[in-house]
Amino acid sequence: MTETLPDFAAVVAAAGRLKGRVRRTPVMRSDTFDRRAGRAVVFKCENLQQGGAFKLRGAFNALLALPADAGVTHVATHSSGNHGNALAIAARALGLACTVVVPEGSSRVKVAAIEASGARIVWCEPGLAAREAALAALVAREPVHVVHPFDDADVIAGQGTAALELIAEPVDLDTVVAPIGGGGLIGGTALAVRGTLGDCTVIGAEPAGADDAWRSFMGGRRVGVDAPDTIADGLRASIGVRNFELLRRHVDEVVTVTEAAIVAAMRIVLEDLKLLIEPSSAVAVAAVLDGRAARMGDQVGVILSGGNVDLGQCPFLSGRVEAS
């Protein structure tokens, strides 16, 4: 991992490497949703990506970009779920061993998916410090190559290929919206937009309960989040170094949304688009629906980042709201 920032050319190179390796996911829309939103909205369905999330793009690109003489046989990461599974899938496809450090309390379905993809799981306490310590202990014991979930130029470039595919569709876009967790997706998305669409606005969306990117963006200085409190389990990480730099340079606006708006957006997408999205994806949808982003245009593309949901944990899917 170098300190180098990825650029648009890196996203294009990633798209070339990923051809035939990841799904070109469909782009969907709905008249009903457009009426609700008062805009024309298209959705890039990375919830339908293999592994149920965009993360496969970055993980696969990072492994495919390894020098041929690097001699890597075993890769590792820490992840609350989707990146871990993505790395496991990519590693298996390339014949590499994979270990994932997983914090206690992670989404049950996401952990089950990592195991099903053939990776070894090492449990740790929740929180970034514990995750990094457990991964460091692993690195000290075994010759593993670490693929960071988001603060990595190749990972960021890979994530940008989803937006590149969206832009290649016959749709007119004046705004692209993506959720922000560690910032891999928003960073890659911004690079893809800046390299192709001259005057398209890029908006990042974050849960109010994990608003480190918003505070970093507004304050002009990277700050972390200590105790993220949001249903959007994929967005609890604090924004990375490279990721904040890309956010600062290439993103036009960052907005936050409430927990209630996240759950409502999840349900609306299920009803209007027939798509199950995870709360992290719903954050971007909620930003489109709530109308508070000053720079949201009339022709909006949303990156639906993933669809891995514990059905029994979701308030409106489990029925716990109605039963209580």
Added chain:
Amino acid sequence: MTETLPDFAAVVAAAGRLKGRVRRTPVMRSDTFDRRAGRAVVFKCENLQQGGAFKLRGAFNALLALPADAGVTHVATHSSGNHGNALAIAARALGLACTVVVPEGSSRVKVAAIEASGARIVWCEPGLAAREAALAALVAREPVHVVHPFDDADVIAGQGTAALELIAEPVDLDTVVAPIGGGGLIGGTALAVRGTLGDCTVIGAEPAGADDAWRSFMGGRRVGVDAPDTIADGLRASIGVRNFELLRRHVDEVVTVTEAAIVAAMRIVLEDLKLLIEPSSAVAVAAVLDGRAARMGDQVGVILSGGNVDLGQCPFLSGRVEAS
């Protein structure tokens, strides 16, 4: 409406007419689902079709196939939901008026969709006799052209285009499965398969609580269902005349599934494929999962017919199962 049966050429002609008029819906798959099913399964996602169901194909084809000098300005049908909305969408696109006879007790979201698509709604009592009587009364009053929901050669041919698109994908199929209500989808699907894949099995799936097609198929004589009792609201109709003839000639096996299996399949597709499907679609999925079809092969294509669900009415989505 003639007594003519459609043939494979009619499906191909329909595909030509529908180009640019209906969505070429995505084909999805899931490793997790394949492990559950013990087969390789691909899903043709007509739940992602405009209007949320395959029905737009047949309705649009029927209107596009009208002779230029027919002078039709107003079309009508009876429908519990998806066909009515499909006809409304197609009529509006072609500048025609549309009236839909809707039985009391129809799915709330489906009726709301018909209204949003600009059709006039005429309510009637539930049951085929009442629906036909209300439509006949309308025809006696006004110069409307009726498009039957399923027992119509152009409608059947249009519905077959979903399978035609599936077959054109780079997938190997030894079996294609579709649900059976009135028989428009299974009829068109069977024509598409017979015209393209020499030795591919066609299986129709039906709820045990509305098993008229199964009884007709087994007995060799078309019989109706008097009191259908199933959550699969799109499959309560009895199989039509042309539809039974196509079933008899071109379908290899008809199987029935329980209500519990239907609901379980709906939930599994939501979890594994991130797709909301309506119970009628889940009937075909349940037939793949329960393993009772004697002629089910290892490489299966399933037509997911629609995704219009009253979220508050679905047992596992509303939480009423857990709350009781």
